[in-house]
Structure formats: structure tokens, C-alpha cells
Amino acid sequence: MTERPIYLDYQATTPTDPRVVEAMLPYFTEKFGNPGSATHAYGREAERAIETARGQLAALIGAEPREIVFTSGATESNNLAIKGAAHFHRTQAREQDFRDHVVTVAAEHKCVLEAAKALEPDGFRVTFLGVDGDGIVDPEAVRRVVDDRTAIVSVMAANNEIGVIQPLKEIAAICRAAGALFHTDAAQAIGKISFNVSELGIDLASISGHKMYGPKGIGALYVRRRPRARIARLIDGGGQERGLRSGTLPTPLIVGIGAAAAIAQAEMTQESIRLTHLRRRLLSRIEKLVPGIQLNGDPERRLPGNLNLSFPGVNAAELMENCPGVAVSSGSACSSAELEPSYVLRALGFSDERAAASIRVGLGRMTTEADIDRAADLLAAAWRGLLTAPDEKAQA
Numbered sequence: 001m002t003e004r005p006i007y008l009d010y011q012a013t014t015p016t017d018p019r020v021v022e023a024m025l026p027y028f029t030e031k032f033g034n035p036g037s038a039t040h041a042y043g044r045e046a047e048r049a050i051e052t053a054r055g056q057l058a059a060l061i062g063a064e065p066r067e068i069v070f071t072s073g074a075t076e077s078n079n080l081a082i083k084g085a086a087h088f089h090r091t092q093a094r095e096q097d098f099r100d101h102v103v104t105v106a107a108e109h110k111c112v113l114e115a116a117k118a119l120e121p122d123g124f125r126v127t128f129l130g131v132d133g134d135g136i137v138d139p140e141a142v143r144r145v146v147d148d149r150t151a152i153v154s155v156m157a158a159n160n161e162i163g164v165i166q167p168l169k170e171i172a173a174i175c176r177a178a179g180a181l182f183h184t185d186a187a188q189a190i191g192k193i194s195f196n197v198s199e200l201g202i203d204l205a206s207i208s209g210h211k212m213y214g215p216k217g218i219g220a221l222y223v224r225r226r227p228r229a230r231i232a233r234l235i236d237g238g239g240q241e242r243g244l245r246s247g248t249l250p251t252p253l254i255v256g257i258g259a260a261a262a263i264a265q266a267e268m269t270q271e272s273i274r275l276t277h278l279r280r281r282l283l284s285r286i287e288k289l290v291p292g293i294q295l296n297g298d299p300e301r302r303l304p305g306n307l308n309l310s311f312p313g314v315n316a317a318e319l320m321e322n323c324p325g326v327a328v329s330s331g332s333a334c335s336s337a338e339l340e341p342s343y344v345l346r347a348l349g350f351s352d353e354r355a356a357a358s359i360r361v362g363l364g365r366m367t368t369e370a371d372i373d374r375a376a377d378l379l380a381a382a383w384r385g386l387l388t389a390p391d392e393k394a395q396a
Contacts, residue, residue, distance in 0.1 A: 002238045006371045010364030011160050015211040023259040027252040035249050038324045046251045053258025060261040062196035069241045073219035074187035075111040077206035081183040082115045084231030087153040097149035107347040134298035135162045135348050139170040150180040157189035160296030161331045161344040163306025172201030187211045191264035203229040214260030218253035275304035278363050282372045289380035305363035310354050314386045323382035326375045328359050
């Protein structure tokens with residue numbers, strides 16, 4: 001049997017924690033009731049499990065359980081937040097003075113950018129802010145563009161490619177003063193770093209189960225109740241989830257995201273310390289093995305388990321092909337099929353050459369020191385092999 005590569009792509013997805021799988025299993029078999037069937041024991045059993053999970057997820061982010069709306073994942077949550085806020089303002093105001101302005105950032109996840117662009121044909125104005133050379137949004141840049149026509153501002157908590165953590169609290173205060181809703185795509189942050197919606201002043205936050213060792217196909221949108229963040233629904237149906245997201249609730253998946261949240265709340269602090277140590281160990285080792293390697297994004301204000309590195313003189317796609325023993329990526333899993341250099345790195349002002357030479361390395365719960373050392377050696381060997389290959393061909 002061929003040895004599987006070392007997995008270092010934890011920003012793309014995480015393995016479901018075995019404890020999460022154990023919690024989910026009964027709800028596929030003997031506890032299979034529809035939570036909407038409140039007239040009998042099977043339905044009530046499922047409903048209780050869902051409310052337990054809602055409480056677990058709420059506790060992780062400092063919210064009230066009733067502020068958690070379950071969705072299929074962060075992409076749906078982002079669409080519900082951005083489009084829902086925009087359309088609510090349109091229906092609640094006169095055409096001539098409704099809030100028709102949306103603000104986001106050029107380095108956001110593709111689903112946020114596309115959701116914002118999809119509003120333009122409906123008459124909404126969209127402002128795409130830039131970032132500095134480290135990938136950070138300047139709160140003053142937000143202040144300059146937010147006005148009394150701004151419906152919602154969306155800035156991700158932690159970038160999915162370069163791992164940088166944004167100044168959410170400062171941006172949230174600016175939005176609150178202007179009467180605009182503040183949304184954050186927190187899929188990469190929740191369960192990995194401290195994230196409290198009340199302390200940060202967040203109105204809407206998107207959550208993904210499979211980014212925090214839970215199952216794929218489940219996520220949530222935090223929707224603030226006081227002061228209330230009002231959004232319009234995108235899906236019509238039976239009125240589940242406070243009427244914001246109709247559809248039969250997937251009890252096993254919801255139990256899974258709840259269990260993942262509870263584990264994260266108990267273990268996140270120590271896990272963050274361990275991953276920061278591993279990240280620094282990997283960077284130190286690979287800097288010695290690959291002269292001229294460049295770290296992309298702020299060196300400290302980043303997720304504990306993220307590195308984004310530019311390898312000099314090579315193409316990232318060729319590097320990864322030449323290094324089958326390590327599973328990494330060149331950027332977002334949603335954009336990995338594209339041949340263009342990362343739009344996130346270009347937003348930082350990088351040349352196409354540097355962006356095309358960059359890989360994302362994601363460390364996680366199952367990563368060991370031995371994995372780190374071996375991965376650094378393999379990546380360095382692959383890089384050296386690509387640099388010497390042209391000379392060998394010329395001699396032949």
C-alpha cells in the first residue's frame with residue numbers, strides 16, 4: 001500500500017474528529033426522527049439534540065442559542081448575510097433613500113465577492129477595499145467609504161489563504177456608528193482563535209463545520225438579536241430556523257458541529273499554543289533549507305496553523321507536483337482548479353511571478369513535529385530538484 005502524503009492543508013478542510021463522529025452516529029440510525037415532528041418521541045428527541053448543539057455553538061462564540069441559524073455551510077451563510085441584509089433594506093425603505101451600498105474587501109473568499117457582485121444588477125453599489133502588503137484592512141479605509149446609504153460591510157475574520165487576522169472590533173465600531181450591519185466570514189477563525197461576537201461587536205458571522213473538525217455540509221449564521229440584525233430570507237419553505245432558512249434540519253450534522261464546537265471550546269487555547277510552536281518550527285527549518293523563501297502575510301497576526309510561502313524561482317503547481325509526499329495547496333480549495341495566480345496575493349500587491357510561486361501550508365490537530373520536519377525536507381528537496389532540472393536538461 002502506498003504511504004499517504006503528510007496532510008498540511010487544514011485551511012481547505014479538517015478531518016472530522018473521531019469524538020465528533022461518535023456523537024453523530026446514533027442520529028443516523030436509532031435516533032433518526034425529524035426534529036419538526038414534535039408530536040412524538042422521535043421528533044422531540046431530535047429537537048433536543050439540535051437545541052443542545054445550538055447551545056454548544058453559541059457558547060463557543062459568546063452568543064445566545066437563539067442567535068444561531070443553521071445552514072449548509074459558510075458559503076450559504078455568507079450569501080444569506082450579504083444578500084439578506086441588502087434585500088431587507090430595499091423592502092423596508094422608499095426607493096429613493098434605501099441603503100443601497102455594500103462594502104467588502106478584495107481579498108475575501110470568492111463566495112463573498114460573488115455574492116456582493118450579484119447585487120449590482122439589482123441597483124446596489126459595491127465598494128471593494130484593498131489591503132496593505134501584509135493583507136490587513138485599514139479601519140480608516142472602511143471609515144472613509146461607509147456612509148448613511150451603506151447596508152452592510154463584510155470583512156473576513158481570518159483569511160483562508162494567508163491566514164491574517166483582521167481588526168474586526170475597530171471595523172465593527174465604525175459600522176455601528178454609521179448604522180450599517182457588520183458581517184464577518186469567520187469560517188477560518190472560529191474554533192481556532194478567541195472569537196466573541198459581543199466583545200467584537202459583530203452583527204452577522206458565518207461558520208463552517210468542516211473547518212473546525214466537524215462534518216461537511218453544515219454551517220451556521222450568527223444573527224444578532226439586540227440590537228437586532230435584520231435580514232431577508234433567501235429560501236422559502238416551512239419556516240424553520242426563525243423563518244430565515246427553511247428546510248428539514250440535518251440532525252446528525254448539527255450534532256456534529258455542536259460536538260466540534262464543544263471540543264474546540266475546551267481545547268482551543270492549548271491547541272493554539274501547540275500549533276504556533278509547530279508553525280514557527282516549520283518556518284525556521286524551511287528558511288534554512290530554501291534561501292530566499294518569502295512569507296506572505298503578517299508574520300504574527302495570523303492563524304496559529306497557517307503559513308503562505310513563496311518559493312523563489314519555481315512555479316507552485318510544479319512544486320506540488322514534484323512533492324507528492326506533502327498535501328498542500330496554492331490557495332483556496334474553491335479556486336484550486338484555476339491556473340491564474342492567487343487573486344488574494346495579487347491584492348497584497350505581489351507580482352504574478354511571486355503569487356504563482358506561493359503555496360499555502362495549513363497545520364492542524366493531527367499534525368506532529370515529525371510531520372513538520374519531514375514536510376520541510378520534502379518541500380526543500382522538491383524545490384532544489386526543480387531548480388537543477390533545467391541545467392540537467394541542457395547538459396543532456
